[in-house]
Amino acid sequence: MEYSSKQSQEKRRGFIDPRTKLALILILALFVMGGLGGEQMQPLKMILSALPFALLLAEKQWTRFFRGVCILVCGYALLWIMPYLPAVLSYFALFCGGILTRFVVTIMMGEYVIATTSVSEFISAMEKLCMPQQVTIPLSVMFRLFPTIGAEWKSIRRAMRMRGIHLGGAKAGQVVEYQMVPMMTSSVRIGEELSASALTRGLGAPVKRTNICRIGFRAQDYLMLVGCLFVVCAWILEMCGVRLW
Amino acid sequence: MNEDKKLNGRDLINIGIYGAIYFVILFAVAMLGMIPIFLPLLSVFVPILGGIPFMLFLTRVKNPGMIFVFAMIMGILMLLTGMGPWPLLTCAAAGLLAELVLKSGDYRDAKKAVLSYGLFSMWIFGNYLPLFTDYEGYFAQRADYGQAYIDAVQKLMPLWMAPVLLIACFVCGIIGGLLGRALLKKHFEKAGLV
Numbered sequence: 482m483e484y485s486s487k488q489s490q491e492k493r494r495g496f497i498d499p500r501t502k503l504a505l506i507l508i509l510a511l512f513v514m515g516g517l518g519g520e521q522m523q524p525l526k527m528i529l530s531a532l533p534f535a536l537l538l539a540e541k542q543w544t545r546f547f548r549g550v551c552i553l554v555c556g557y558a559l560l561w562i563m564p565y566l567p568a569v570l571s572y573f574a575l576f577c578g579g580i581l582t583r584f585v586v587t588i589m590m591g592e593y594v595i596a597t598t599s600v601s602e603f604i605s606a607m608e609k610l611c612m613p614q615q616v617t618i619p620l621s622v623m624f625r626l627f628p629t630i631g632a633e634w635k636s637i638r639r640a641m642r643m644r645g646i647h648l649g650g651a652k653a654g655q656v657v658e659y660q661m662v663p664m665m666t667s668s669v670r671i672g673e674e675l676s677a678s679a680l681t682r683g684l685g686a687p688v689k690r691t692n693i694c695r696i697g698f699r700a701q702d703y704l705m706l707v708g709c710l711f712v713v714c715a716w717i718l719e720m721c722g723v724r725l726w
Numbered sequence: 727m728n729e730d731k732k733l734n735g736r737d738l739i740n741i742g743i744y745g746a747i748y749f750v751i752l753f754a755v756a757m758l759g760m761i762p763i764f765l766p767l768l769s770v771f772v773p774i775l776g777g778i779p780f781m782l783f784l785t786r787v788k789n790p791g792m793i794f795v796f797a798m799i800m801g802i803l804m805l806l807t808g809m810g811p812w813p814l815l816t817c818a819a820a821g822l823l824a825e826l827v828l829k830s831g832d833y834r835d836a837k838k839a840v841l842s843y844g845l846f847s848m849w850i851f852g853n854y855l856p857l858f859t860d861y862e863g864y865f866a867q868r869a870d871y872g873q874a875y876i877d878a879v880q881k882l883m884p885l886w887m888a889p890v891l892l893i894a895c896f897v898c899g900i901i902g903g904l905l906g907r908a909l910l911k912k913h914f915e916k917a918g919l920v
Contacts, residue, residue, distance in 0.1 A: 506806055507805070507806065509808075510805065510806050510807060510808035511808070511810070513808070514807065514808025515808045515809070515810050572874060575874065575875065576761060576875070579875070580757070587807065587808055591807075614735075614738065615733065615738060615791075615795050615798075616795075616798070616799070616802070618735065618738035618739060618741075618742060619738055619739075619741040619742035619745055619795065619796075619799045620742070620799065620802070621742070622738075622739050622741075622742025622743060622745075622746065623742045623745055623746040623749065623799070623803075625742075626742065626743060626746040626747075627746055627749075627750065630746055630747060630750050631750070634750070657775065658909065658913075661751070661775070661778055662778075662909060662913045662914075664747075665747055665778065665779055665782065665914075666913070666914070666917055666919060668743070668746070668747050669743060669744075669747075669782070669919055670919075672739075672740075672742075672743030672746075673743075675739070675743075676736060676739040676740070676743070679735075679739060680735055680736060680739070684735055684739070685734060685735015685736065685738055685739070686735065
């Protein structure tokens with residue numbers, strides 16, 4: 482590992498600044514997932530929905546990009562064939578399609594942020610935003626742990642399936658106890674090791690931490706931030722009843 | 727001793743660890759909410775299943791403020807995952823109440839821990855608030871889910887469901903707390919995690 486060299490830091494630097502990522506998540510969460518805004522916002526929402534995919538491409542996250550596209554295609558295919566299906570199945574197709582097309586954007590954005598932001602980048606971005614430690618530390622620990630917990634849960638599910646303990650299996654009733662308890666036990670263990678290592682490296686110490694990773698706004702960041710501002714302005718104008726297009 | 731009574735780095739990391747476990751469970755369960763019948767039932771499942779990590783979390787709580795911070799982190803995550811700003815408000819209120827109850831037991835009382843989790847669970851009600859405060863608008867936004875979905879949800883969620891859901895959150899929170907404690911005794915103490 483040659484993290485200490487300035488050049489490799491520059492190479493590892495993400496396409497956009499963590500703070501821009503945060504702003505984008507917020508905008509996506511409010512407008513695409515939360516469904517703020519009416520008719521006039523529709524074209525903007527389409528552009529916003531395409532954004533995570535573009536960012537994944539820009540960061541060369543091919544597998545994630547193709548997984549997202551697959552989910553999206555499945556979702557739209559389900560919605561498209563829905564009218565031709567018998568009643569019960571079409572209901573089912575509608576829900577699956579609805580889930581897939583609605584959630585995929587936010588899931589992709591989340592995946593993008595978690596995959597491309599290192600914990601130190603996240604912390605230094607939060608510090609620049611003057612967030613208190615009480616928010617920064619738990620959130621950074623959480624972002625670090627989500628993929629770990631997911632992986633743990635997957636392997637525990639596999640192990641329990643071998644013993645016939647899974648939803649729809651013979652011992653479905655034991656699922657909660659026999660999947661969640663080991664999942665939590667191992668997650669807590671991992672978390673404790675993580676916490677020991679983080680404390681050793683001075684997380685939560687009363688002094689100001691320094692950081693080697695480089696963050697800062699560049700042209701693409703300003704572009705995205707202006708875009709976010711534009712979306713918010715468009716929404717406010719719509720609320721005031723101004724017709725934009 | 728005065729130094730120990732403040733939130734330190736270790737406490738904050740613990741909040742992160744248990745918050746992550748809680749959130750993963752919450753997220754897995756919340757996916758079910760897309761099916762209309764499960765939407766009101768979320769206020770049953772989430773508190774009961776979330777009780778397990780939360781009771782484990784309470785065994786680590788020694789300093790004032792931890793539950794409040796935990797609740798606020800949940801609020802921020804809800805904001806980031808598109809539930810709107812309402813959960814932030816309910817999180818602040820529920821977190822504060824839970825904190826006060828547990829503090830009155832000096833962070834040791836097991837009965838108050840269960841009660842505290844019941845109060846904490848009431849934040850989940852914040853996720854339903856957009857539905858009840860703007861009944862028409864909520865369904866207008868979800869028009870693309872199809873009429874069948876809207877009809878089903880409207881039948882399941884009349885306005886009088888609001889207080890019922892709030893109480894359901896609390897009651898199921900108590901049940902979840904008891905379940906969490908039972909599992910704590912059965913498994914986690916044996917594993918040396920408590």
